[in-house]
Every structure is written in C-alpha cells, then in structure tokens.
Amino acid sequence: MNELQIIAGCKEQKREAQKMLYEVYARKMYSICLRYSSDQDAAQDLLQDGFMKVFANIDSFQERGSFEGWLKRIFINLALENLRKKKSIIQTSDDVQDLPDIVDDSTEDEQMYKISESELLNMVQDLPRGYSTVFNLYAIEDYSHKEIAEMMNISEGTSRSQYVRARQILQGKVRQYIKERS
Template sequence: MINEHQLVKDCLKGKPIAQKALYEHFSEQMMGVCYRYTKSVTDAEDVLQEGFVKVFHYLGQFRGEGNLGAWIRRIMVTTAINYLKKNSPYQYDLSFNSDHQGFMHPVSPDNPEMTLDAKQLVDLVRQLPPGYQTIFNLHAIEGYTHVEISAILGIHEGTSRSQYARARNLLITWLQKENENPKLVHYVRS
C-alpha cells in the first residue's frame, strides 16, 4: 500500500522514482477508463499518456482532501472526452440519424436467466455508436448526472437522457439476442 500523500509530495519535488511509482500504481486502472471511451487500444494509450501529462502538470492543485485515484480518474475522463471531440474518427452528432432507430424501442429489462461478466459488458458497451458509448460511460459507469453530461458535451440535458435510454435499450436488445445465441453478431457501424 502506498502513502498517496507522500507520493504526491515527492512528485511535486520532481523525484522521478515517485513519478514512476504514481504512474505504475494508477496506469492499469486508468487504461481501463480510457479504453471504455475509445475504439482501439492505441487510442486508449494516447488518451492515457495525455492524461498522465495533465496529472503531473496539475498535481499541485490536488488538495489531498479526497481520493487521489478519483482525482486522476476525473482527469482521464475529461481527457478522453476531449480526445473524442478533436479526433475525426470520433466526431459525432449526438442527435443520430434514423439508421439507428430500429434498435431504440423499449425492451423489458432484467431477464433473470441472463448471466454476464464484466468483460462481456465492456465489450458490448464498446460496440455502441460513439455518442451512445460516451453518454452511457459517463452516466452508468462514472456516475455523472445528465446535467453534468450536458455541460461536458455541450448538449441539451434531454439529449443526454434520450441517448442514455437508447444506449441502454440497445444493450438490452443485444443481451437478449446473446442469451438466445451466444455468438452475438457484432453491430456494424456505417
């Protein structure tokens, strides 16, 4: 177990061994955060690297009042969102066109016979269109409210709510299909 308070102090003094320790302690967990928002390991690694640059740049602003891991996670999420906004493969219109409408009907949730592990869920979430994926991650995983999401993404609160509901319904549809046929045919994005 590391002493986060001392580690932050040593990092602020510019001690390379402390910086390496901080990176090694949090990088695997933060890679998972970055990967949830991107569509490739390479992109997730880019976000992770950019995120840690910001962590070390702003470490002096960490007051030590909360959990260091949560503080770093928030930086990684913000970095991932900014990465999505500025990289053309991820630029998207959150209003989505009618090509996705067939997947957005309400579905009865929670089939008790369905079993799913965390990796399967992450894999399914990563198949969502980028806008759905981003909003689902921010709300369901990170715990942001729709008001916060609307501010982060520059969209209306109602758009956040509807995109989250559509993402959730799409995931439920996929889970139901997977339960019927374990060889889920992956959603093909246009």
C-alpha cells in the same frame, strides 16, 4: 511510500514517485481510457497523455477529496476532449419522452453473469460514440444527466435519450449474445 508521499514526490518531480503513481493507478485509468476509445492503441495513447497531464498539473491537487477521483476527472475530461476533436460525439435533439419504455427483464439480469467484462466492454465500444460516451458517464462514472450535458455541451434531454438508446441497443446485444450461447 503511501499515497500522500507519492503525491508530494510527484509535486517535487521525483521520477521514483511518478513511476509509483503510474504503477498504482495505470490499470484503473487504462480501463477508463478503454471505455472512451475505439481500440487498445488509442486507449494506451490516452493513458500516456493523461499521465503527462497529471504530472504537469499535480500542483493543482489541493488534497481535498479523493486523489483517485481527481485523477479520474482528468482522464475522463481528456477522453471527452479527444472525442470532441475527432467530432465523435453525436449530438441530437431527441427527447427522452419520444422513446419507448424499457422493459426490465429479470431473466436477462440473471444471465448477465455469463458475459465477461471484456465482452460487455466490446458491446459498449460498438455503440455509436455519443451513446457509449453518455452510457459510460452515467452508468459507470455515476455522473448525472445535468453534469453530462454540461461536460458534453448537449441538453439534458439529449443525454437522457442517448443513455436510453444505448441501454436499448445493449439489451438487444445481450439478448443476442445469450441466444447464440444457449
């Protein structure tokens, strides 16, 4: 079955199509859930809730644009909604101009390959929730600060400052990690 057939089957609520959709996209959507969750159990719960939402709303997919993009949007919005309910998103009024410039050290860039994806994910998850959320949305999901501000109900300046602070903290964690393993 190709993607369009799977989607059509899901719209007809066929279990086989739903299972195939889950099998094709669960791994990618789980990685999104994990980026916005505190642990694997919370990410698994978010994954299940996300697929329930997908199956309940699949009729709203108009086959315009990428289906995977549509799925990602659902999972990201669900993760943000979950964070809002837990009041885990830090909202500050910091302005990015008050922050020091980040020095981009090419030595660190060369050392990045020594850090596994799971170790880097752990570093991102250890950030304060607001910082990690903005970092994920901007650096990984490729949303603009304007879009992030709208999604999180914060100002663009707050989005920028939380991203800059997240990068600063991550750079420190990477330096420490490299230092400990050198």
